[in-house]
Every structure is written in C-alpha cells, then in structure tokens.
Amino acid sequence: MWLTRPLRERSTQIFLGVLFAALAIVTFLHVAMPEDSALYVSAYTVTLLGKYLCYALLAVAVDLVWGYLGILSLGHGAFFAIGGYAMGMYLMRQIGDRGTYGDPILPDFMVFLNWQELPWYWLGFDMAWFAFIMVLLAPGLLALVFGFLAFRSRVTGVYLSIITQALTFALMLAFFRNEMGFGGNNGLTDFRDILGFNLRTDATRLGLFIATGIALAIGYVICRGIVTSKLGRVSIACRDAEARARFLGYRVDRVQLFVFVVSAMLAGVAGALYVPQVGIINPSEFSPLFSIEVVVWVALGGRATLYGAVIGAVLVNYAKTVFTGVMPDAWLFALGGLFVLVTVFLPKGIAGLLASRRKGKQDEQDTPTAPSTTEATA
Amino acid sequence: MLPRLSPPQLAFNRQDIIMSILRSLTLLLIALVSVLSLPASAQEDDPGKALLNNLAEVPASRVEEAINAIVSSGDERARGWLEAYGNNRLSRIDDTGQVVIVLNNRGRDWEIANPLTGENMGEMSRRELDRIAINNRIRGQLEGILAMLDLNATDPDVREASAQDMMGKVDASLVEPLEAQLEREENASVRNRIEEALAIYRVGEGNLEAVDVLAGSLHPRARAALNEAVRSDNPALADKAEQALASIEQKLKLNRAAETLYFGLSLGSVLVLAAIGLAITFGVMGVINMAHGELIMLGAYTTWGMQQLLPGQPGLALIFSIPAGFLVAATAGIIIERSVIQFLKGRPLETLLATFGISLILQQLVRTVISPQNRTVVTPEWMSGSLVINDALSLTLNRLYVLAFALIVFAALMMIMRKTRLGLEVRAVTQNRAMARSMGIRATRVDIMTFALGSGVAGLAGVALSQLTNVGPNLGQNYIIDSFMVVVFGGVGNLWGTLIAGLSLGTINQLLEPWAGAVLAKIIVLVFIILFIQKRPKGLFPQKGRAAEG
Amino acid sequence: MTIRKHVKLGLSALALSMSLNAAAAEDPIKVGILHSLSGTMAISETVLKDTVEMLIAKQNAEGGVLGRELEAVVVDPASNWPLFAEKARELLAQEKVDVIFGNWTSVSRKSVLPVVEELNGLLFYPVQYEGEESSENVFYTGAAPNQQAIPAVDYLMNNIGVERWVLAGTDYVYPRTTNKILETYLMDQGVAKEDIMINYTPFGHSDWQNIVSDIKRFGSAGKKTAVVSTINGDANVPFYRELGNQGISASDIPVVAFSVGEQELSGIDTGPLVGHLAAWNYFMSVDSDANYDFIDQWIEHTGNEEAVTNDPMEAHYIGFNMYIEAVKKAGTTDVDAVKDAIIGVSVPNLTGGYATMMPNHHITKPVLIGEIQDNGQFSVVWETPSTVAGDAWSDFLPGSRDLIADWRKPMFCGSFNTATGKCGASAGEMAAEEAE
Numbered sequence A: 001m002w003l004t005r006p007l008r009e010r011s012t013q014i015f016l017g018v019l020f021a022a023l024a025i026v027t028f029l030h031v032a033m034p035e036d037s038a039l040y041v042s043a044y045t046v047t048l049l050g051k052y053l054c055y056a057l058l059a060v061a062v063d064l065v066w067g068y069l070g071i072l073s074l075g076h077g078a079f080f081a082i083g084g085y086a087m088g089m090y091l092m093r094q095i096g097d098r099g100t101y102g103d104p105i106l107p108d109f110m111v112f113l114n115w116q117e118l119p120w121y122w123l124g125f126d127m128a129w130f131a132f133i134m135v136l137l138a139p140g141l142l143a144l145v146f147g148f149l150a151f152r153s154r155v156t157g158v159y160l161s162i163i164t165q166a167l168t169f170a171l172m173l174a175f176f177r178n179e180m181g182f183g184g185n186n187g188l189t190d191f192r193d194i195l196g197f198n199l200r201t202d203a204t205r206l207g208l209f210i211a212t213g214i215a216l217a218i219g220y221v222i223c224r225g226i227v228t229s230k231l232g233r234v235s236i237a238c239r240d241a242e243a244r245a246r247f248l249g250y251r252v253d254r255v256q257l258f259v260f261v262v263s264a265m266l267a268g269v270a271g272a273l274y275v276p277q278v279g280i281i282n283p284s285e286f287s288p289l290f291s292i293e294v295v296v297w298v299a300l301g302g303r304a305t306l307y308g309a310v311i312g313a314v315l316v317n318y319a320k321t322v323f324t325g326v327m328p329d330a331w332l333f334a335l336g337g338l339f340v341l342v343t344v345f346l347p348k349g350i351a352g353l354l355a356s357r358r359k360g361k362q363d364e365q366d367t368p369t370a371p372s373t374t375e376a377t378a
Numbered sequence B: 001m002l003p004r005l006s007p008p009q010l011a012f013n014r015q016d017i018i019m020s021i022l023r024s025l026t027l028l029l030i031a032l033v034s035v036l037s038l039p040a041s042a043q044e045d046d047p048g049k050a051l052l053n054n055l056a057e058v059p060a061s062r063v064e065e066a067i068n069a070i071v072s073s074g075d076e077r078a079r080g081w082l083e084a085y086g087n088n089r090l091s092r093i094d095d096t097g098q099v100v101i102v103l104n105n106r107g108r109d110w111e112i113a114n115p116l117t118g119e120n121m122g123e124m125s126r127r128e129l130d131r132i133a134i135n136n137r138i139r140g141q142l143e144g145i146l147a148m149l150d151l152n153a154t155d156p157d158v159r160e161a162s163a164q165d166m167m168g169k170v171d172a173s174l175v176e177p178l179e180a181q182l183e184r185e186e187n188a189s190v191r192n193r194i195e196e197a198l199a200i201y202r203v204g205e206g207n208l209e210a211v212d213v214l215a216g217s218l219h220p221r222a223r224a225a226l227n228e229a230v231r232s233d234n235p236a237l238a239d240k241a242e243q244a245l246a247s248i249e250q251k252l253k254l255n256r257a258a259e260t261l262y263f264g265l266s267l268g269s270v271l272v273l274a275a276i277g278l279a280i281t282f283g284v285m286g287v288i289n290m291a292h293g294e295l296i297m298l299g300a301y302t303t304w305g306m307q308q309l310l311p312g313q314p315g316l317a318l319i320f321s322i323p324a325g326f327l328v329a330a331t332a333g334i335i336i337e338r339s340v341i342q343f344l345k346g347r348p349l350e351t352l353l354a355t356f357g358i359s360l361i362l363q364q365l366v367r368t369v370i371s372p373q374n375r376t377v378v379t380p381e382w383m384s385g386s387l388v389i390n391d392a393l394s395l396t397l398n399r400l401y402v403l404a405f406a407l408i409v410f411a412a413l414m415m416i417m418r419k420t421r422l423g424l425e426v427r428a429v430t431q432n433r434a435m436a437r438s439m440g441i442r443a444t445r446v447d448i449m450t451f452a453l454g455s456g457v458a459g460l461a462g463v464a465l466s467q468l469t470n471v472g473p474n475l476g477q478n479y480i481i482d483s484f485m486v487v488v489f490g491g492v493g494n495l496w497g498t499l500i501a502g503l504s505l506g507t508i509n510q511l512l513e514p515w516a517g518a519v520l521a522k523i524i525v526l527v528f529i530i531l532f533i534q535k536r537p538k539g540l541f542p543q544k545g546r547a548a549e550g
Numbered sequence C: 001m002t003i004r005k006h007v008k009l010g011l012s013a014l015a016l017s018m019s020l021n022a023a024a025a026e027d028p029i030k031v032g033i034l035h036s037l038s039g040t041m042a043i044s045e046t047v048l049k050d051t052v053e054m055l056i057a058k059q060n061a062e063g064g065v066l067g068r069e070l071e072a073v074v075v076d077p078a079s080n081w082p083l084f085a086e087k088a089r090e091l092l093a094q095e096k097v098d099v100i101f102g103n104w105t106s107v108s109r110k111s112v113l114p115v116v117e118e119l120n121g122l123l124f125y126p127v128q129y130e131g132e133e134s135s136e137n138v139f140y141t142g143a144a145p146n147q148q149a150i151p152a153v154d155y156l157m158n159n160i161g162v163e164r165w166v167l168a169g170t171d172y173v174y175p176r177t178t179n180k181i182l183e184t185y186l187m188d189q190g191v192a193k194e195d196i197m198i199n200y201t202p203f204g205h206s207d208w209q210n211i212v213s214d215i216k217r218f219g220s221a222g223k224k225t226a227v228v229s230t231i232n233g234d235a236n237v238p239f240y241r242e243l244g245n246q247g248i249s250a251s252d253i254p255v256v257a258f259s260v261g262e263q264e265l266s267g268i269d270t271g272p273l274v275g276h277l278a279a280w281n282y283f284m285s286v287d288s289d290a291n292y293d294f295i296d297q298w299i300e301h302t303g304n305e306e307a308v309t310n311d312p313m314e315a316h317y318i319g320f321n322m323y324i325e326a327v328k329k330a331g332t333t334d335v336d337a338v339k340d341a342i343i344g345v346s347v348p349n350l351t352g353g354y355a356t357m358m359p360n361h362h363i364t365k366p367v368l369i370g371e372i373q374d375n376g377q378f379s380v381v382w383e384t385p386s387t388v389a390g391d392a393w394s395d396f397l398p399g400s401r402d403l404i405a406d407w408r409k410p411m412f413c414g415s416f417n418t419a420t421g422k423c424g425a426s427a428g429e430m431a432a433e434e435a436e
Helices: A010-032 A043-069 A076-098 A108-112 A128-152 A157-176 A202-228 A230-240 A242-247 A252-278 A288-301 A307-326 A328-345 A349-359 B014-026 B028-036 B040-045 B047-057 B060-072 B078-086 B136-150 B156-166 B172-184 B188-205 B208-215 B220-230 B235-284 B292-309 B314-339 B348-369 B397-419 B421-431 B433-438 B443-465 B477-490 B495-516 B518-535 C002-024 C042-061 C081-094 C106-118 C149-160 C173-188 C209-218 C233-245 C289-302 C311-330 C335-342 C425-435
Strands: B090-093 B099-104 B109-113 B120-125 B129-131 B386-388 B394-396 C029-034 C070-075 C099-102 C123-125 C138-140 C164-170 C196-201 C225-230 C255-257 C277-280 C346-348 C354-356 C368-372 C378-383 C403-406 C413-417
Touching: A010 A043, A010 A202, A010 A307, A043 A076, A043 A202, A043 A230, A043 A252, A043 A288, A043 A307, A043 C081, A076 A128, A076 A157, A076 A252, A076 A288, A108 C173, A128 A157, A128 A252, A128 B518, A157 A288, A157 B348, A157 B477, A157 B518, A202 A230, A202 A252, A202 A307, A230 A242, A230 A252, A242 A252, A252 C081, A288 A307, A288 A328, A288 A349, A288 B348, A307 A328, A307 A349, A328 B348, B047 B060, B047 B078, B047 B090, B047 B099, B060 B078, B060 B136, B078 B090, B078 B099, B078 B136, B136 B156, B136 C149, B156 B188, B172 B188, B188 B208, B188 B220, B208 B220, B208 B235, B220 B235, B235 B292, B235 B397, B235 B443, B235 B477, B235 B495, B235 C209, B292 B314, B292 B348, B292 B443, B292 B477, B314 B348, B314 B443, B348 B477, B386 B397, B394 B397, B397 B421, B397 B443, B397 B495, B397 C233, B421 B433, B421 B443, B433 B443, B477 B495, B477 B518, B495 B518, B495 C209, B518 C196, C029 C042, C029 C081, C042 C070, C042 C099, C042 C289, C042 C311, C070 C081, C081 C099, C081 C106, C099 C311, C106 C123, C106 C138, C106 C173, C123 C311, C149 C173, C149 C225, C149 C255, C149 C277, C149 C368, C164 C173, C164 C209, C173 C196, C173 C225, C196 C209, C209 C225, C209 C233, C233 C255, C277 C378, C289 C311, C311 C335, C311 C346
Parallel strands: C029 C070, C029 C099, C099 C123, C123 C138, C164 C196, C164 C225, C225 C255, C255 C277
Antiparallel strands: B090 B099, B090 B129, B099 B109, B109 B120, B386 B394, C277 C368, C346 C354, C368 C378, C403 C413
C-alpha cells in the first residue's frame, strides 16, 4: 500500500519520531511541571507552537507542488485561508445566541449590518461534520477548477506563478467586501467552542496543539506516500522535463491536477487548525505577501524534501517571533536578506546542507533527488 | 419654498459694497500715494484699526456687518485684509489686542506683519496669537466680493473667471450692478457668462425667457437651477425647464462618454508606465523582478528629494527629477543585477524570490532612513487644475501630463530597442545568447544595460506617480501585481503588447466601475486576466520564433 | 582555570546584589504597549507608542505612582491581526503587565478582545471607532459615532445648509457602521433617500476619477451638497488631489472627514484642500495652555521641530492620566479594583476642559469641527457647547436601540436590553462564570 510504504522509510521514521517526541515533551512540560518552574511550558507557548505546526503543514503542502511538480504556487495562502474560513464559519455558528446581540442564528456582524437571514452558503456550517468536510472540499474544489483550466491549456512556469498570485489577490479583494457575507475586514472572531470544548481553556489549547501535530504527521505521510509512488515519479518527470513526459504518453495535466488538489486540501486543513488557535480569520491571510513568504520557508528548509519544509517553517516563524519582540525594525531586513541569501547561496536549503554532510557516510536510495537548479520553463 | 444657495438672512447689502468698491477704485491712485507716505505715528487714528478691531471682536452672527463696514469704508487696503482673513491669516495679539497678518504660520513661532503699514513685525510664539475665526460660509461670501472686484479687471480672462464665480451666487442686490456691468462689457464670452449668471437667478424667480438662455449651458449651476425649476409649481416653467434639461442631457451623454474614455486612458497610462520597465526586465531578460515596485518608489522619493533641495520651485524640481529619477533607479538596478541577479541566470523562479527579498529590504530601508510616514510632494502650479473643454468636460491636467509622459517614454523605448546599437544587441542576446556572444557581443554588459534601462524606466514611472498618489514606503507594493498582469496580458517580450494591454485594462476597469463599483471592477478585471491566460497562455501578442522557446 | 573561577564568582555576586536591589525597591508597574511598529499601520501607530513612552517618562520624573516606577513593555504586532491576539497574550500571560495601551484598527481590537477578557486585563483603546461594543476590560478613549459623526452632520445641516449627502468610505466596519447610523439619522431628519449617495472603495484606493466625477454630478442637482468621508489613511491623498483637480472647492461641495488628522495632512500638499472640514475631539491648533505644553513636550521627546500631534494621541494622554488617577484612588494596580475605581474619574483634556470616564467605559469629549488650512493644521470653526458622553450602543441602529452598558454593580453589564430587562447573552454568561 502506498500509504504504508513511507512508514518503512528511514527518513520518515526519524521525522515522525522527532515530531511525536516533541509533542510528548511539550505536553508533559505543560501538564506536569509547576507554573513557576523554569521548564514549564505555558499555554501561550503551546499555542505558539501549534501555530508553527500549522504553518509547517502549509509548507509541506507547498513543497509537494513546488518540489515534486515544479509548480511555484504563489497562491497557496488562498487555500489556507479558505480552509480557515470554513472552520471560522463553523466556530461562528457555535456561538449561537451568546453573541452580543443574542441572535440565535445570525453572527454578530450580520445583525450589525442589518442582514435579515443567513446567506445560503452559511447553511450547514452549524454541523461539525459538514464544516470539516468543507474544510477539505472548498479549497479542493477551487484547486480543481483552477488547476483544470490552467493545466489543460498548459500554462506553466512563471505564468502559472503569476496567475496563482492574481487568484489569491482577487480573493483577498473579494473577501474584503462586506457584501460577501464573511465579515469583511474584521473577518470572523470571538470564537467560543469547538466540538463542545471551550476554546478559552488551556486544555482545549493543548488538545488543538496535539491535533495539529497529528495532522502534520498524517499530511507528511500522505505526501511522502505520493512522492514515492509511481505517480510521484511521474510528477517528478513532469517537473524536470514536462514535454518529454508528455511525449512518453503520460497525461501530464492529470498528474498535475491530482497533486495540486491534494496539496490545496492539505493547505485547507492547516488553515482550519490555525483559526481556532489564533482566534481570528480575516482576508489578510489571502495577501500575496503571505503566500510568497511560505515559499521562502520551503526554500530555506530545502525544496523537495518535505521535512525541510517543516524545518524552514518552524525556524523562520520562530525567528519572526523573536525578532518582532526584540528589534521590530530589523525583522524585514532579516526576512529580505534571508530570501536573497537562500536563493543565491543555499539553493538546496538547510536540508541540502544536512544531506551533503550525510552523503559521505551512506548513499540515499529511496529519496528522489532534489530538482536540478536549471529548470525548463517551456 | 425653493431652497436657496445662500440663506437670505446671511446676505448683506451687496449694492452698497459694489458702489463703495467702485468708488474706492477710482480713488486708487491717490490712495496709493497716501499709503506710501503714511507716517507710522498716524497709525493711532488710522480708521483701518477700528475696522479690523471690530472684525475681531464682533460675535459670529455679525461678522457680515463687520466685513460690510470694511468694504464700504473704501479703504484700498481692504482687499489685502479680506484676503488674509479668508486665508486664516488674520490674528490678534493676546496682550495688546493688536490685529496682525500672519505671514508664515508653520511651526511654533509665526512670522507676523502689521496690516496697517505692511511692516514686518518678526516672529511671535503661537501661544501669544489668537486667530480671528472664519468659516466656509463667510469665505464663500468673501469670494463673491472679491469676484465682484475682479469684474472690473482689465484682463478679460480674469473678468471671465470672476463672472463664472458669480454663477449661482447672484441675488436680488447684485442684479442691477451686474446689468450695468453687462452694458459696459465688450468681450463676448464674458458677456455670455454674465448673462448666464443672471439667467440662473431669473429662472429661480420664475422667468420663462431666462430658461432659453440656460438651455444650451452645460454648467452644473445652470443645470441645478433648471432642476429646481422642474420642481416648481408653475407648470409652464416646469415644462420648459424640462425640455431644456432634456436637450442638455443629450449633450451631457456624449461628454460623459468622452470623460469615461479619458479616465480609462489615464488609468491605462499609469499601468503602462508602471509595467513598461517590467516588460523590459521580465520580457526581454526573463528576470522576474519583484523589486520593480520599489524601483518605482525610489523614483517617487527622488522627486521628493529634489523638491527638498529646491524649495519653492516644485516645477523645476519635478523636471530635474525626470533624469534624476531615472539615474537613481537605474543605479539601484545595476547594483541589484550585479549583486544578485547575475548569479541566478536561467532560474526565473529563483530571481522572483531573491528580488522579493530585495523589495522587502528596500521598503524597510526607506522606512528606517527617511520615515515610515508618507512624504509631501507638491504639485506645481502648471499641473494642477484641469483643461476645460466645456462646462461639463474638463481633463485633469496632472493626469493629462502623465498620459503624455507615458506615451513619450514608450516612444523613446521603442526607439532605443529598434534604432540603437544597444537595442540591436539586446534583441540579439534575447534571441540566442550563445550565438550573440560568438558574434562578439558582450552579453554580460548587455544584461547590465538592459536591467539598468528597465529599472530606470521604473524610476520615471515613480516620478510620474508622485503627482498622482502617496509617496510612501508602500507605494511600490500597490503597483507590482498590476504591472505583472499588464505584462503577462500583453504578451511577454512585446512592448506594443504592454501598451495595448495597459490602456485596454485601464479602460475596461473604468467602464466597469460606475456599474460594478471600484472593488468589483478590479476583481472582474483580475478574473478576466486569469481566464484569458488559460485561453492564450502567452498573452495578447505572443512572441514568435526561437525566442519563444527560451 | 583560576580566571574562570573569578569570573564565575563575580557573576554570582552581581546576580546576588541585583536580586537584593530588586527586593529593596518595589516592582515597577508594567505598562504594555501594543501598537504596530512595522507593516501598513506603522504609519499611524508608531507615534502612539512614542506618546505612551513619553507619558511614562514624565510620570516617572514626577516620582511614579504609589511610590512605584512605571516600566514600558513594547511589543510589535506588525499590523498582523492574529499577531495582535498573540502579542496581547504574551503581554498579559508572560510579561504580566498591569495595563495595555494599544490597537488602532477595529479588526485588531476585535482580535485582542477575547484574550483581554479571558485573562482579565485592562486595555485602553485610543481611536475613534464604530461603537456597538462595551467590554468589561476595555476603556474606549476615542470617539464613538455620537461624539464625531452626528455632531458633524448637525453642523453641516444647520450651519451650512446642506441638503444632499454623499457618504463615501473605505469598505470596512467603521465606515459601514457610521454610514448606517448617519443614513438612519438623516432620514429621521427628513432627508429623502435619493438625496443620499453611498459609496465604498477598497483600502489604498488610488484612482478616484470616476467617483469624484459622480460626486460632482450628484452635487449639481440644485441642492447644497456635502461629502461625509470615512475614507481611510492612504486613499485620502489621491482623493483630495482629484477633488482639487476636478475643480471641486470647499465652497462648492465641502468634505467633512472623520479619519483625516494632522498626521495624515503632513503627507499632503494642503493647498487645494483649504476649507475642507474634519471632525475630531482635539486639534493640534487648539488654543489652550495644556495643549501648548503637550506640544512642547512632544517636540522635545521626538527631537523634531515639525512633529505634529493628533486626536488619538490626546486620547492616550487622557487614558493614561485616567489610569494613573484610578490607581491612586484604588491604592493598587489590581485589575478589578482599578476597573471599579476608574468609573467617574475626571482628568483634564487638552482642549481646556475635563474628560470623565462613564459607566459604559466611554469618556466625555467635546466635538470640534475644523477647517483645513494651508499649513497642514485645522482651524476650529465650531464646537459643541459642552462635552458629549460616548454612547456604546447607537440609537440609530435597529439592533442596538434598546441596549445600554453600565459596568457599575449591580447592573454590571455591557449590553443591557432595556426592552426585555435582561443583560445580553455574552455578558450574562461572563457574569455567571464569575459567580461560580
């Protein structure tokens, strides 16, 4: 089975081992340590780590299409945000009549703007199962339609990157409009419960953190399963020489479409887990800047390695937390410098550094090689 | 009861004012001599002092009377006082109660002058000064008074402008002097204006013939008057006004279409300017320069810097900024090319990431070095206002200049690419780098020159944009996505494509806007481009031949 | 080896002496500052951070409060709304600050609100906002709609004789709500629906040609027309420029703005804007000694002779002094005690009067209408005869007409419904939780 194959892989075992160990340690330190202990991990930190893990899952999704399919998506933030909105809508409906205006059905911002009834696309979001399906389905569907049109007409390379950017930009403008019924610039906030658990308790926060860790593990295994399967090899062929793969008889557009949709769904899940932890979803998640930033996490960590994406996401975001606290002015310099240095001097990222060190000791057998630095754009 | 433009209780006796002004003008020469010889000691019993003190002291409800008194005094300094008053420059010193004119009111210490003698009194702390309050209503009346004064000017243009100012401001007291003015007036267009101004008043009074005068007028005030007449209880008048309005509407429709087209071309020219530099670096060199927006920003900041260097000469500074903006941005471009892009040859997606990093650094650099605040860029006199085609259609001058500038830049670029050695070499390197090199072209040098050219043009765009929008650290970000859309839509590597794409996207946007609103129009345009690229992945004008495969 | 030992010894001695020092003096009062220092909002928010720092320095120079020093804890939420919630949590849970001064945009406040309520913090919010909120833990020192929008419209209607209205705003919650309130208010005053034009544009909108041309056309219908602008920040410069260039002067169609202050004008060539209006509760040009002193201090603090002050800075000035007074009154920085003590506290504002904290956590403010001058300042042309108390719940919105807020016991409720006699669900639940 393609899903179990990765579990026998050394690299996946190490990754899962490290991930679960980290989850266990954080949980232990949070629950068992007294609050004044130096080793105590506060709820604040747990949530922060949960956020990093969401970003890591998003980065894995981006790496799947960029590293193994050669599609530089500058619009994955859109799928992330749509997943987040699906979750946000569920959480909004869970508020029920505890909102400021006490309306049992309409969220506060709708009462506020004199909406008379719930728009049709909000229906069903009071049920968890429906919302959770939409978390997968909504981004997946968007990716399906967009990808179908794009891959069928062989839009590739730079053009594809730019229209993914246009996609997320257009969605951002659309979601900013209050007429859309998603709360406009204020977005969705003031969440209370998820599946009956109070979101404002530390126990729920820990639960969400662990759930995110598990989602990341599953997402990682799925991606790993795809890239080591036959489909994965074909997609790598598409990445390195699209025309040749096509001439050999592979339906390149179908492969691209499948992987693109899976990646969008993973991004959606990441968004859905992100929203209850940070407590707000607003259209700025659609901003093109955020999507490009995600690409840099992947580039820093190392493209086409998956675990590199995780390392990159966690490192950059940790640096961001530290920098914006200590010297806010320097953060953009650091981030900008990172973009330049990584692309010029570290084309294979941190994972590339690790791999080159390891290479002397043992040969990698099952790992597909990282993409060649010169890629065909036509 | 018909609403009136100026509430009746506020109107003061204008006939008196006019008469006094006329009187004062005849005395001008004598007065001028006397003011020059006025000894400082005579200030105490200067009647102007009492007039100004009166203006400063009366409650708001009686300010009109105070102004009235100043005007009817026939004092030749009245105009200066009233202008200062209208500009919020009349203040009172707290301790002595003396009324002064503030010459410079920036900062904490203000430069003041004596309104009676014109003598400069040096600087005084703002704490010691008490401004004599004025509001829009009184300012409007002051404008009317000053316009009446100007009706006697020798320059017919000034007379026409002041007659135009009178439109909609005529009331019963002004009719007689205006009619007298009409008798004397010889210039046809000034006569026209005065007639229209009078007709607007008369339509309001229910005069049927006056409707005919207004029937051909496109002036908004004339339309306003007719609109009111339509609502009047007099059926004959309402009928006639409605017919007149219908014929005006017909004319307006044409004007409106022309206006929308102009809006579209103007927005399009902005897009072309912003994108054309990108068309060179992206289209010709294959470099995706995400820092392009920040190069535009550098051009805009250069304009600001120039204006700081040449205070009081905004126009001259703007003209100097054109070469300066080009050089600054081109230099920045060369630095970017040498330090980063040359290492990323043939990896377009990596150049995207690296240049994005550069854009973040440049933005933050401007924030840290200059300021996170927007900077003030002054629009020179000759670029403000609009070119009046007729009363309903006027083209804003700053956008007209930008439109012309965009076309000139485009033409110049075409010349460079087509007619110069550099252009030839650029095209050669683009089409087949190896072949070009073996023919003795120094490809590296061509790369640098091309990138510098594209960046320099971005700088020029910045100079132009500084006249339209904010000059701040976020300037570039607002244009980068639009620029890419224009280039991709037009077809990469094709300057004509960029021009057509920019102008047509601008026009589509402006056509949609009244119907869909600003946001939706933009979304529709974006979705349109996305779908268009699916249909024609290489844009409107795809590059043909070998270069297309590169 | 010996050297290292010495260093170690020295270090531990240093640490010991430091801990002794700390024990000798009481812990400082920690003041959290939650304003964006980077990103798009940095333009507006950086000066507020500086303002609070200046106020803290001044208070410390006067000996602090309750014999304790004040200490600023500055974080940067980077104009990123989720980050606002995260940083608020960091301030309250990690840094254990006693009070937070922060936020500018509505969305950032909404993001922070659940955190401040959960961790029982104190937040002073200094910007004019859309109302429709009253939290136990938040003090709103900016204007509510009835302290800015409605008096401004009254002024235009009664003093200028405006009969036709353009409500133009950026598409987000503050303009949406303000325009909803104004629309209802105007219609109550007998303005016909076709005499009101409402228009929304996105953030940073720069191409105003069509809209200004529409406004011009709308204004030529024979009635005095005015524009009520809730256009935000950056979009204003191109808007006013287009107005000027299309020949619309303040005497034809005046624009009264609720979001354009001295800070925004400092980035504009104000020549063509002279005579357009703004409604605020404070202008830098206000003629009062308190204001002149504040400006002198500010110029000294920033070291910039050209530095301007604006309305939200005054709001922080008032909020900060209110907090100090409340701490003195309560004799402690304990959040619940301060919350009780601060209601009814009066401190001088910068316009020569007093501001009082009302039971609904809003304050009393005078409303000033100013005209833009050519030096980038406003000249006050009108002001309300007395101060106006902020209204948390608008009387002109159907959903909130019956709601009031009163954070004194026994009512202790942010949204009490006078029609049903019940406290709104959210606050009721909170009160119930507390009772447990």
